[in-house]
Amino acid sequence: IYSDKIEFSYDVFVVLSLSFLFNTLYILYxxxxxxxxxxxxxxxxxxxxxxxxxxxxxxxxxxxxGILGSAVSTMLSCIFAAFILYALVNTKVKQHYLLKESIGFLLSACMTASIVVYLNTHLAIF
Structure with missing residues (x-):
């Protein structure tokens, strides 16, 4: 069942998962x-x-x-959009809405992603 296509799809999946993380911040802002x-x-x-x-x-x-480049471009545009909206929120609304929560969300999501990637690369669980 396991093939090189599945391994490549995993890389695309990781990149798109990170883009969804930043898309969540975009929606929040x-x-x-x-x-x-x-x-x-x-x-x-x-x-x-x-x-x-x-x-x-x-x-x-x-x-x-190829498809990995498309996933990376989606991730980069989500990061850019989240950053732009964060800047707009802080300059136009003049309040630092959800700064601590956003940083906590990013840190916890990155920690979870790091654990999953570590388990996948070293223990081959997923």
Whole structure:
């Protein structure tokens, strides 16, 4: 059952899992921007910037690395979108919403991912 295709798919899965992590932060910050009517329009800017980053990255990375390049471009655009919206939340709303929670979420998710990757590479559990 095990083949090189499954091993390659695992790499794509790990990259996409990390992109979902940052997409969760993006959604969190869009909800914070929706709390006030005057800042709701800034959600569009985060989405627009993420799209403008994702399109050229997807094109070039997919040509060079295939599906793994596409996954990496998705992850990078999610990181960029989360960062842009975090900056917009802190400058436009002028409050540091969820800073501790966001850092805690990122640290716990990275620790969990590190444990899973370690178990997979050293113990071949997953």
């Amino acid at each position: 869009t909800n914070v921007l929706s709390l006030e009517e005057k800042t709701a329009k800034y959600k569009m800017f985060g989405f627009l910037f993420a799209t403008l980053v994702n399109i050229p990255l997807s094109y070039f990375l997919t040509l060079r690395y």
